[in-house]
Amino acid sequence: MPDRPLGLPADDTAGILKALAASGTLTELYGREPTGRLDPLLLRRILTEADAQSPTGTVLALLVQLASATPLLTEMADGPAAAHTLRAALHGEELLALAATDTAAPGSDLAALGTTADLSGTDGDMVLDGGKRWVTSALTAGHALVLARHRPGRHFTSFTWVLVPLTAPGVTVQAADTDLFDGAGLGHLRFHSVRLPREHVLGRSGRGLALFARHLTVERLASAAWAVALCRRALADTDRRLADRSVDGTPLRRSSSVRQRLADCAVRLSALDALWTQSADRIAGHHDATAAATLKALSGMTVEHVLTACGHLQGADGFDRGGAQRLRAEAAVFGIGGGATEVVLDTVAERLDQVLDRLTP
Numbered sequence: 001m002p003d004r005p006l007g008l009p010a011d012d013t014a015g016i017l018k019a020l021a022a023s024g025t026l027t028e029l030y031g032r033e034p035t036g037r038l039d040p041l042l043l044r045r046i047l048t049e050a051d052a053q054s055p056t057g058t059v060l061a062l063l064v065q066l067a068s069a070t071p072l073l074t075e076m077a078d079g080p081a082a083a084h085t086l087r088a089a090l091h092g093e094e095l096l097a098l099a100a101t102d103t104a105a106p107g108s109d110l111a112a113l114g115t116t117a118d119l120s121g122t123d124g125d126m127v128l129d130g131g132k133r134w135v136t137s138a139l140t141a142g143h144a145l146v147l148a149r150h151r152p153g154r155h156f157t158s159f160t161w162v163l164v165p166l167t168a169p170g171v172t173v174q175a176a177d178t179d180l181f182d183g184a185g186l187g188h189l190r191f192h193s194v195r196l197p198r199e200h201v202l203g204r205s206g207r208g209l210a211l212f213a214r215h216l217t218v219e220r221l222a223s224a225a226w227a228v229a230l231c232r233r234a235l236a237d238t239d240r241r242l243a244d245r246s247v248d249g250t251p252l253r254r255s256s257s258v259r260q261r262l263a264d265c266a267v268r269l270s271a272l273d274a275l276w277t278q279s280a281d282r283i284a285g286h287h288d289a290t291a292a293a294t295l296k297a298l299s300g301m302t303v304e305h306v307l308t309a310c311g312h313l314q315g316a317d318g319f320d321r322g323g324a325q326r327l328r329a330e331a332a333v334f335g336i337g338g339g340a341t342e343v344v345l346d347t348v349a350e351r352l353d354q355v356l357d358r359l360t361p
């Protein structure tokens with residue numbers, strides 16, 4: 001029997017989170033005593049329903065909050081400030097931003113990031129300097145989890161997370177200059193000598209990158225679930241439009257090249273769905289980085305292929321306001337955000353033996 005709809009409100013991300021908390025869905029998602037793990041099938045239902053009724057940017061912010069920011073904070077919420085913020089997030093009362101992509105380095109080279117957390121002070125404070133760009137919910141969140149370095153060098157133990165109230169003195173928030181992603185609250189953050197009590201340093205210092213890598217796996221799982229929902233919606237819409245559009249008395253939907261193109265998209269989408277189902281427990285339960293990179297690579301390539309086909313097959317109407325071409329532009333984020341397709345393919349290449357071994361019956 002299919003699951004009952006969750007009945008999400010047609011609201012912004014904050015409103016959807018409140019509704020999820022009020023209905024007990026957030027408790028169901030993370031468990032009564034959250035540990036940082038979540039129920040992947042329930043997360044998929046939430047994102048699928050949100051995709052059906054909300055702008056892409058709203059779903060993006062929901063995904064970051066549910067799949068990565070809240071679970072990551074759960075694992076690091078030792079001090080009172082972090083525990084308080086986590087409680088607010090779990091009660092649907094506060095949006096969190098997750099700021100890793102740095103102004104000083106390409107997002108694909110996190111180990112080169114330039115934002116610094118100076119922990120050397122003897123007065124019990126720490127000082128944050130630097131900047132982050134393209135941060136989802138930067139304009140709407142109360143706090144950002146900021147990935148910073150506490151010592152120079154690329155070694156993975158040089159990084160740590162800092163809980164930053166976005167109203168703290170020295171924090172500047174600037175809206176991203178884009179017409180896309182309505183509702184995502186996208187922005188850039190600057191930190192100028194931001195002084196915070198030491199309890200704002202999250203978790204054991206030096207564990208920042210390792211914890212991020214763990215939770216990035218679940219973000220990739222969530223994003224692939226959303227990719228299936230978004231492509232399915234675009235493909236069904238394209239199919240309907242082509243059935244209603246005739247050339248020389250024959251619906252375009254019956255043209256053999258159009259049919260094959262739609263079928264080609266449906267086959268690729270089915271493969272993504274099958275890989276999602278096969279990898280969900282491995283990723284959500286064990287944070288399997290190889291499985292997550294494989295899924296992310298397929299997801300990025302599938303979305304690009306399907307949305308390009310849908311945009312093309314909708315002809316000029318695809319350029320309507322809010323039409324398939326806009327969706328295609330926004331959906332390009334599946335091949336960039338959370339790890340560009342080339343970067344995850346590099347990960348798959350490094351672990352090719354493991355990927356191939358898993359194909360043995």
Ligand SMILES: Cc1cc2nc3c(=O)[nH]c(=O)nc-3n(C[C@H](O)[C@H](O)[C@H](O)COP(=O)(O)OP(=O)(O)OC[C@H]3O[C@@H](n4cnc5c(N)ncnc54)[C@H](O)[C@@H]3O)c2cc1C
Binds near residue numbers: 133136
């Ligand atoms: C809508 C949106 C929301 C976002 N939200 C967040 C957020 O909430 N928090 C956050 O921290 N960041 C966020 N980001 C940033 C995102 O994570 C980065 O864009 C991503 O990591 C890529 O980094 P970059 O943009 O600096 O591209 P770069 O790293 O400069 O890469 C540019 C391009 O170079 C190519 N490339 C990169 N590496 C390789 C390689 N190894 N081999 C071959 N080619 C390569 C790829 O084609 C890539 O797209 C968001 C981005 C967008 C667009």
